[in-house]
Amino acid sequence: MAYSFGNSTRSELEFSVSELTGALGDSVTVLPLIVALAATTTVSLPHVLIGFGVFQIVWGVYYGMPLSVEPMKALVGLAIVGSLSYPELAAAGLLAGGVLLAVGSLGLVDRLQRIVGEPVIRGVQFAVALLLLEAAIGLSAGNLSVAAGGLAVVVVLALVGYRHSSILAVLALGGIAAVISTGFPTPRLPELALFPAGSPTVSVAALEGTVAQLGMTLGNAAIATALLCGDLYDRDVSADSLSKSMGVTCLAAIPVGGVPMCHGSGGLAGKYAFGARTGGANVLLGVGYLALALVAAGALLAAFPMALLGVLLAVVALELGRAAFAPIDDGWVLALVVVVGVVGLAINVGIAFVLGAVAFWLRSRSA
Template structure:
């Protein structure tokens, strides 16, 4: 049973079972990262979920497509592992939002991507994957039996062909365990206030993280997503338009307690693989996030098993690492990707990004 209509953009909008299952394709990596972020920083999970709910709906209706709305993984990953505090994460989100909005309006996205180089962007992805894996191990060692059980669930579902869904299953088990410990939460509206989790701090770490994130965002969230809109949906969506909408999202969401958000080719592909074909998937998922925000309070989050959180981060880290390394071809590109990745872990991602971009430009002459 489906409800469909025509939006002003003449794009079909549908609410159906396939749109519902497609909506889940975008939540596979989003929810684990948000839970991990809330467990390791001062961020307010209900406020973050409100931001995701609102902008899933906004961009689903605006574009008429099941565009992904996901965390900026480099910045959120750095916050999870302790390299950025939430106030620094918020500052980085405002900086990134300003750059993306200006770049999109001025038509600079394609030029910026050519300057940075794809191997450097993928190197940043690889670095964040390694950092997340490191954090996952630290969380898992606190309760090895629970972590082993979580990994066993993921492995069994992966063998059965449900690799992506396995993350949601583990997240569900963790949620049940949290409810058993903390009790059934009472729905509560998040407090409406500016910067509820702390005033943005514009530090050197925030600037370095922003620079590293922009390389990933321009390549994956703007250019690659624009190409995928044409490949999967036959729609001509420009990378500059996507950059503009991501800039608006960050600048509007951060002040109300959100996190830096972007579109993403992986999330769009995930929605398509699970059946989403219209912006209806975004409306369904956005409504789900808003409903979840009512019960995602501190007591429930504090009761979530950290060892299972480690399992979730392992899966996210492996997926991000695979996305970074799979498309790489050639010894030189692989050397840049792995070099940026390991340097990002050993020093920091910002330094690795800048040095990697310099090496790429020298070798590309």
């Protein structure tokens, strides 16, 4: 049964089985990434989950539709592989939040996207996918038999039509193994404090990561998501509005222990594919994240099998890489995406982004 309430300007909020299954469609990439981040940095997983829970609810109610709230994948991916410490990640997130709020308020999102170029953004996606895959191999190598078991679960579920659910299944298996090892933790509220995992640190790496992330965010989380709102939900949501809401999210969540967050076309499509049609899916998922934050103890996280975490990261990397290449039908664009990705893996994502943007600009001028 669906219960709903709403107003004349925004879609109703419904609470039904389809909204619940749709909510799970957005958690497929969120949970593996933040669990991996908590396992490899000083970030506090309960604080991160609270951030996701609160802003799932906030933007679900505000927009009245199942808008995605995801980690900023370039920044979080760089932190997972050790290119950014959590204090640097926090600084980069605050910088990105400030820029997103500013450009959205000034109506500059479409203009900035045209300057950067979509191929460069897709190249950054590919670079982050390669970095995550490299980290996944390193984690899986520690226990190949466990990694093989997790991979078998993914493959079997994918073959029978549950490709997205396979990630949640592996995550659940790892959680069960951790509970068996440590026992179920006593629920407790995380401490409230400013920057509980360390004060922001501005560095060259943080600045480079911010620039690379903004390219992805403007293209995927603002412009592409705005288009998808119209295509899937017949809603007129501007890219500038989404930019502002992402800026507010980062600036509000990071000081209390959160991570850089954005909207995303992939998460929105995932929610739609699994049945979500209203912001009720966000409310349900937000409540779930808040409940999970009560039991996300450090000992439980430490007992999570790292080899299974490697499998999760590998699946996320493949999904991100697939998204980077899916719409390409031009040889020059394909070459630029590959070059940006490989340079990002071999040298630095920030350098790859700048070189790619210059190449795109030169090509545009000569065309």
